Amino acid sequence: xxxxxxxxxxxxxxxxxxxxxxxxxxxxxxxxxxxxxxxxxxxxxxxxxxxxxxxxxxxxxxxxxxxxxxxxxxxxxxxxxxxxxxxxxxxxxxxxxxxxxxxxxxxxxxxxxxxxxxxxxxxxxxxxxxxxxxxxxxxxxxxxxxxxxxxxxxxxxxxxxxxxxxxxxxxxxxxxxxxxxxxxxxxxxxxxxxxxxxxxxxxxxxxxxxxxxxxxxxxxxxxxxxxxxxxxxxxxxxxxxxxxxxxxxxxxxxxxxxxxxxxxxxxxxxxxxxxxxxxxxxxxxxxxxxxxxxxxxxxxxxxxxxxxxxxxxxxxxxxxxxxxxxxxxxxxxxxxxxxxxxxxxxxxxxxxxxxxxxxxxxxxxxxxxxxxxxxxxxxxxxxxxxxxxxxxxxxxxxxxxxxxxxxxxxxxx
Amino acid sequence: xxxxxxxxxxxxxxxxxxxxxxxxxxxxxxxxxxxxxxxxxxxxxxxxxxxxxxxxxxxxxxxxxxxxxxxxxxxxxxxxxxxxxxxxxxxxxxxxxxxxxxxxxxxxxxxxxxxxxxxxxxxxxxxxxxxxxxxxxxxxxxxxxxxxxxxxxxxxxxxxxxxxxxxxxxxxxxxxxxxxxxxxxxxxxxxxxxxxxxxxxxxxxxxxxxxxxxxxxxxxxxxxxxxxxxxxxxxxxxxxxxxxxxxxxxxxxxxxxxxxxxxxxxxxxxxxxxxxxxxxxxxxxxxxxxxxxxxxxxxxxxxxxxxxxxxxxxxxxxxxxxxxxxxxxxxxxxxxxxxxxxxxxxxxxxxxxxxxxxxxxxxxxxxxxxxxxxxxxxxxxxxxxxxxxxxxxxxxxxxxxxxxxxxxxxxxx
Numbered sequence: 001x002x003x004x005x006x007x008x009x010x011x012x013x014x015x016x017x018x019x020x021x022x023x024x025x026x027x028x029x030x031x032x033x034x035x036x037x038x039x040x041x042x043x044x045x046x047x048x049x050x051x052x053x054x055x056x057x058x059x060x061x062x063x064x065x066x067x068x069x070x071x072x073x074x075x076x077x078x079x080x081x082x083x084x085x086x087x088x089x090x091x092x093x094x095x096x097x098x099x100x101x102x103x104x105x106x107x108x109x110x111x112x113x114x115x116x117x118x119x120x121x122x123x124x125x126x127x128x129x130x131x132x133x134x135x136x137x138x139x140x141x142x143x144x145x146x147x148x149x150x151x152x153x154x155x156x157x158x159x160x161x162x163x164x165x166x167x168x169x170x171x172x173x174x175x176x177x178x179x180x181x182x183x184x185x186x187x188x189x190x191x192x193x194x195x196x197x198x199x200x201x202x203x204x205x206x207x208x209x210x211x212x213x214x215x216x217x218x219x220x221x222x223x224x225x226x227x228x229x230x231x232x233x234x235x236x237x238x239x240x241x242x243x244x245x246x247x248x249x250x251x252x253x254x255x256x257x258x259x260x261x262x263x264x265x266x267x268x269x270x271x272x273x274x275x276x277x278x279x280x281x282x283x284x285x286x287x288x289x290x291x292x293x294x295x296x297x298x299x300x301x302x303x304x305x306x307x308x309x310x311x312x313x314x315x316x317x318x319x320x321x322x323x324x325x326x327x328x329x330x331x332x333x334x335x336x337x338x339x340x341x342x343x344x345x346x347x348x349x350x351x352x353x354x355x356x357x358x359x360x361x362x363x364x365x366x367x368x369x370x371x372x373x374x375x376x377x378x379x380x381x382x383x384x385x386x387x388x389x390x391x392x393x394x395x396x397x398x399x400x401x402x403x404x405x406x407x408x409x410x411x412x413x
Numbered sequence: 414x415x416x417x418x419x420x421x422x423x424x425x426x427x428x429x430x431x432x433x434x435x436x437x438x439x440x441x442x443x444x445x446x447x448x449x450x451x452x453x454x455x456x457x458x459x460x461x462x463x464x465x466x467x468x469x470x471x472x473x474x475x476x477x478x479x480x481x482x483x484x485x486x487x488x489x490x491x492x493x494x495x496x497x498x499x500x501x502x503x504x505x506x507x508x509x510x511x512x513x514x515x516x517x518x519x520x521x522x523x524x525x526x527x528x529x530x531x532x533x534x535x536x537x538x539x540x541x542x543x544x545x546x547x548x549x550x551x552x553x554x555x556x557x558x559x560x561x562x563x564x565x566x567x568x569x570x571x572x573x574x575x576x577x578x579x580x581x582x583x584x585x586x587x588x589x590x591x592x593x594x595x596x597x598x599x600x601x602x603x604x605x606x607x608x609x610x611x612x613x614x615x616x617x618x619x620x621x622x623x624x625x626x627x628x629x630x631x632x633x634x635x636x637x638x639x640x641x642x643x644x645x646x647x648x649x650x651x652x653x654x655x656x657x658x659x660x661x662x663x664x665x666x667x668x669x670x671x672x673x674x675x676x677x678x679x680x681x682x683x684x685x686x687x688x689x690x691x692x693x694x695x696x697x698x699x700x701x702x703x704x705x706x707x708x709x710x711x712x713x714x715x716x717x718x719x720x721x722x723x724x725x726x727x728x729x730x731x732x733x734x735x736x737x738x739x740x741x742x743x744x745x746x747x748x749x750x751x752x753x754x755x756x757x758x759x760x761x762x763x764x765x766x767x768x769x770x771x772x773x774x775x776x777x778x779x780x781x782x783x784x785x786x787x788x789x790x791x792x793x794x795x796x797x798x799x800x801x802x803x804x805x806x807x808x809x810x811x812x813x814x815x816x817x818x819x820x821x822x823x824x825x826x
Contacts, residue, residue: 219689230771236670243679247660248660267688270682276632276680278680290645357643357645384643
């Protein structure tokens with residue numbers, strides 16, 4: 001035990017750790033902690049250096065998650081964590097804030113004269129971003145048991161490298177993956193600190209906020225089909241223009257999102273034949289819709305399907321929907337969220353709450369464990385880019401509120 | 414002189430020539446007479462075989478156009494023609510109908526007991542489609558003098574072959590191109606027979622029609638710019654969604670086309686970042702608008718620019734327009750169109766007229782020479798596809814009416 005390192009809580013020290021991480025694994029183009037790469041391993045090495053000064057057991061599990069355990073008076077364990085991996089050319093805070101904030105909580109617990117009532121664990125989840133193999137929430141999904149291992153076996157990155165080969169270099173075998181599920185055995189709470197990655201807190205003039213849950217998501221691909229035709233010789237009244245049908249849908253989808261206070265997005269569009277001189281015979285687009293309330297999400301989805309059909313009908317086209325992805329809303333634990341409310345009120349004097357529009361490892365953990373999150377503001381709502389940033393005072397408030405909420409959970413009986 | 418070949422007018426013989434051409438240069442996937450290829454040369458060889466039986470002078474000019482001259486009583490020359498080249502996997506009639514119909518007129522003139530009052534020429538224009546180097550109306554543009562030779566020097570096909578190298582294999586040198594302009598010296602009229610490539614005549618229940626001119630065209634690329642954002646974390650009310658701006662524009666553009674009785678098309682759209690989880694920061698689309706009346710086209714273009722700005726404003730985006738292509742309407746010659754009217758009335762008992770929504774070699778010729786066209790119907794309006802077809806009786810009516818209109822022009826003094 002290195003008493004020098006295990007000292008009283010200091011939010012500024014966590015921010016210094018974040019800057020050191022950015023110096024060692026980032027550059028002018030942003031952070032480069034893509035999972036299963038040397039830069040990611042370098043980020044982990046920094047974390048291990050810090051952990052080596054603390055009275056903790058450090059273990060990598062079968063999915064590549066890194067755990068640091070501090071024994072408490074009972075076996076019941078409170079877990080905090082997030083992810084050191086980033087998208088390519090990403091921001092310095094996405095994921096890293098939660099790991100370094102959790103590390104600071106761990107340091108303060110280790111410095112206390114007596115062990116906490118409950119045991120404590122810090123986890124650095126592997127491959128939250130899924131930026132290389134298009135499967136996000138890898139490590140937390142493995143622990144919770146939501147990964148489809150047969151699908152994982154078939155995944156390749158852009159260079160044609162297979163996921164099983166790449167993760168094997170980091171000590172992960174898909175055959176043994178399920179072994180990591182024992183990590184949840186004594187877990188009674190999961191808390192995560194994260195940047196908002198959106199503009200809501202900044203817009204409200206706040207530095208931190210209470211997260212009520214993570215939204216449910218419906219993603220579909222829509223294929224509008226009409227009749228390709230010559231742009232000069234086909235009269236307007238005889239056209240079956242699939243792009244016009246898609247345009248009607250895109251505008252109506254936005255109204256559906258506004259009406260239900262959710263979010264709806266057409267993010268990608270392509271036309272066939274896709275030339276300046278032809279009426280598009282086929283137009284394909286994607287739809288993403290999110291809401292924190294399952295009933296509202298279901299209503300939005302039903303209205304979107306009706307809107308797609310109405311848009312197709314209006315242009316004498318047809319439309320087919322293809323399922324891409326679906327996840328239900330995850331409402332966080334009442335008791336833990338109350339702890340977060342008290343902490344946010346103590347630190348910034350309000351209880352402003354918002355759902356998370358993005359998925360987090362907390363979305364996986366909330367399936368099986370009482371879960372809560374704290375958000376800090378994001379400047380201009382930017383994330384997944386080198387411009388991602390948060391004022392230092394907001395980072396400090398977030399780490400401080402997170403510390404308080406975790407303390408409540410750790411000392412609960 | 415081969416009296417056996419030069420015989421009285423017979424529209425069915427032209428149709429037989431068309432079928433022979435389809436047999437020799439087409440297949441299950443459609444016609445393959447892409448210009449500057451062996452299949453195109455094979456089509457030309459068939460035409461030369463037919464011409465070799467007639468008392469005509471056959472010459473290829475500096476642009477690769479093939480001319481067959483029949484001397485008349487004066488040097489004044491009536492030219493008829495179209496193009497044997499096709500798009501890849503194209504139809505059997507697009508262009509070929511005009512060449513084989515013109516060949517039949519030439520045969521009948523050659524069979525007459527006395528030479529026609531005016532001289533006569535059949536021309537097979539080179540590379541009307543521009544399907545390989547994206548420059549249509551190559552041969553007719555060269556004769557009229559509208560090609561920009563410096564631009565031609567830089568064009569490459571998909572395999573990286575340069576246009577100057579490819580055309581050189583067919584006896585064409587860009588340095589000598591302008592020499593072909595002497596071909597217009599004695600030309601007093603140009604007539605062309607073509608399939609409509611649209612559904613109007615079929616919709617009217619007609620086999621043939623009088624073409625009043627070719628439409629003017631405005632083509633622009635529009636770039637709508639907003640702010641890329643996370644599809645989950647950016648609230649609807651704070652978005653600057655470039656795809657929504659484009660959608661508003663596409664729908665309003667259609668209304669502009671309908672309102673002015675012209676045609677307007679958004680044929681191609683792409684989004685950036687273009688992923689399901691991001692609000693599109695940039696959406697690029699193309700616009701094509703056509704009208705036979707220059708004032709109406711100008712009004713449509715002004716309204717489209719205003720609509721683009723209004724669509725951008727409505728979504729807190731900006732829009733930039735980039736010029737792609739512009740050609741003014743070409744109104745055909747009153748006297749020649751009157752001949753076509755009489756011919757169509759004689760053959761099918763009406764004078765139904767329509768503008769051509771597509772460009773033809775006649776669009777180039779009409780800049781400098783009195784010009785007219787005859788259309789035959791197109792089944793379902795389809796063209797540039799193997800499904801392109803026209804009932805035989807409509808082909809025969811078209812060839813017959815064309816013959817009559819050309820006879821009027823040839824015998825005029």
